[in-house]
Amino acid sequence: MSELPEQVNDRDHGLQNEKTDAISCSHVTFRYLQQNKANVLEDISVSFPKGEVTVLMGRSGCGKSTLAALMGGLYPENGGILQSGKILLMRKDLSSYSIPERSKVLSMMFQNADLQFCMQTLRQEMTFCLENISCPPSDMGHRIQEAAEKTGMTDYLDRPFLTLSGGEKQKAALSCIFLLQQEGGGEGVILLDEPFANIDIDWAEKIADQLIEMNKQLGTTIIAVDHSLDVWLSRADRIMIMNGEGKICASLLPDQVRKSEDLFKAEGLRWPYQTVLSKQERTKICSNGPAVGTLTDHLPDPENSEEKVSPTIALQDAGIYAGKKHLGSGAKGTLILGHADAAFYPGEMTAVLGPSGAGKTTLFRTLLGRQNYTGNICIRDDSTGQMQELRQMKTRTLLKNVGIVFQNPSNQFITQNVLQEVETGILGRPVKPEKLAGSDTENAAIEMLREFGLSRFRRYSPYMLSQGQQRRLAVLSVIAGQQKVLLLDEPTYGQDEAMTEEIMKILEKRMEQEKLTILFSTHDPVLVKRWADKVYRIEDGELR
Amino acid sequence: MIICLEKMNPTVKMIMVLVCAVILGFNRSVAVNLTVTGICLFCILFLTKRSRRNFPRVLLPILFLVLVMFMTGYRNGAGAGSDAGYYMFTAGKTASNNPVYIGLKMSSRVLAYASLGMFFTFTTDNLDFIQSLMQQGHMKPKFAYGILAAFHLIPQIGQELSDARLAFRVRGIRQSPISLKPFFAAMVNCMRWSETLAMAMESKGFDGDGQRTSVRIMKVRRADVILCISFILFVLLACIDSHFQFIPLL
């Protein structure tokens, strides 16, 4: 990194150096639809030098992903209108490349690991890649083997994608990229669109290291779009920041970041020095959190359940099984969590940590009565105040007490506009505070929306909101229901710092007001440190 | 023979099955239907190495359908001798008004269709089928791989639908299992996927119209054509014979 600053400083003064640019955009203006009033990107000029690792940061919805898709040649091919401007890839106009030709020089890795593959296994997918670029079939076998060896995925070649975790899938995607880049001679560009948004930090670091290795060995240019620097700060050569209007407002060297706290704050981004945790600290958080209670002390004692500190959820020697719940008790599926003991109390925010695929989501699904389990899981029924065994509870009673915010907020919505979404929440309250007349419900809903800054959008279809707004609405709609136990599956997935703060603050406030029990799952140790009263970690089939 | 059926070119096999199905559509002989059924089931049971684990599960609904069709013919067919429709289609030829016979006629037809279909699905690999549609059937890669990608997404789509149903229940709204609201919610999400997935595929160099090489090279061998033509001829001749009774075999 130390040999680069000079060159970068030149560039900061606006000198265009086309010879050494891997990608350069000049005066790019882009909008999605002709009838839209505003452009998503307005007159953007930016270039990315060959062989560098650049991180492009910005708030949710600032247009950074759009820019990535444009540079990847996916827009305007797949939608939108490039009003003006030009994008050069390796000094050649991007639109003059054929798709197979382009893929050898430029690859992309996407946020959603599930939607990157069209075949069933990595071997098939890699074959598909090679077929795309018309590689002779006789060569494919050893090329696939070679690429898989380099990325350490040989054991995964014939395993169905369905059985892989998020991190493994992202690594599989990287293997495909590696394979294609090898065909192009290695001096290519890799564009990453929030690649680590839903995998845990260990996997993220592994993958990032692999990318850096490609960068060092082959001179691959890496451009990562991300909203957090946690993984990148020690690895990137340059950090670019995009502001809310879709303009590049700063280009920093990694050592300049320390001095730029205000800039990060102003753009609603997490300033890494404020919260960056050392590896040790991270392991500490992950293994025994800030205030982990000694669990055995609080195990539910059925006779004392009326006591003030009685938990709302208690697990006792619970074994949780993956796979579909069957009516017969015969087939249980595979055990993913055994001998789990835990208790969750009202007015507490508990974080559930664990590597991708460890079973955080499955744990939540169990608490909703969707999975098989052994042992005891008790949940307090709010209407009677009694602890009740989960499997004896009626699904309806259970769901009156436990609410969930899904990982993907758009799974949450059940109506066609934002206002109704909150209204149904209020109407679905198990115990109605007073008899609410129709207009009262509406007023209450509008009031809540206002608190969340969403009232302006109340006639929108929920799906039209931005990702961040959708997530706030999802949280709101569940809070409105006034279930006493809230499960939040990765509530800050893909959110920038400002949004995260906002969501968590609201949750905390509600929690204190209503004595809610909140459980959230996350990969983010920083989030845990900041908000959680208690931490559990799911690892190797155990809950700790 | 075993090799013949599994390695038979899927497009040729498809043509064979389709043409036979069309011919059977004009056939009125129970014996011909049963012969075709027999041949197909024999092939599935003895002449393929592919997994037949699903066979009973697939066969059961078919047998139910066959029973339904039999009862339909048995209960209604008898009175049909006087029906205008009946005369129109059979050109006045009333071979038999026996209700059992009419029941058999209707049910054996369905059985023969299903057997042809099962013969195809149980002896054909899905990837081979798609590759062959591209290579012999000149289907564009974007259709072939688009269909394949959607096929591989089925488990995720199912999950999406069940999540959507769960969302309604969590919010305290009762849903009947066939309610369309969760279906709509799942649909909104799935529609978004099409663009994401398309972009992912294209970034891997996939060009929906362009040239590509293929690991699975599907060839049409002479044996395939011979088998295809001879089976079609067999079914055709059997139908003609059963109609005109040149040789009173069937």
Added chain:
Amino acid sequence: MEKKSFSWKLKDVLLIAIAGVLFSFLYLGTVYVGSAISAALTPKGLGVLGWEPLYGIYFMASTFAILIIQKPGVGIVAEVIASVLEVLMGNSFGPSVILNGIIQGLGVEVAFAIFRYKRFDWTPTIISAFTVTAASYIYDCIAYQYYLNPVWMILVQILIRLVSAIIFTSVITKLLCNGLAKAGVLNAYPIGQQAGSKKDYEVKDEE
């Protein structure tokens, strides 16, 4: 047809294929009900009527595609995509489903062709239920020898199928498409562009 035919992109194929999978889930969710009715009616010889109410679901892919993409030919192609998927999923009738699909797609397409592919509102959508019922029934009548049944039964069968087509193929599909367009996920397609822009829904805050 003066309009030039539509050129499919990969994402269009995926859109229709994914919709096709969802429709088949809908079918799978309802087919048990159909089979139960069927089983109850079988002793009377009316078992075939049990499945008739579900027929409309078969045709949904076709109307869905036409309403969204609004170009000639897409109905047939969509139905072929859906039926190849059916074959991959192991439909026990195998490739015959593709033949079925082409005929059903044609049936839907006719209704929109009558209006020269200029109208995609309720009128052609409802008419398509009639045309697709006709096309599919003629095919089934020959294939399954329904002509052997008495005329009253044929009429009842056609009537149930028609009602089902109107409900599923026309009304539900149309509402579904409108809903999706409103939700903003079809913005890249003609139907999405008619749905109006985001700004139309914005409400000024009272404060």
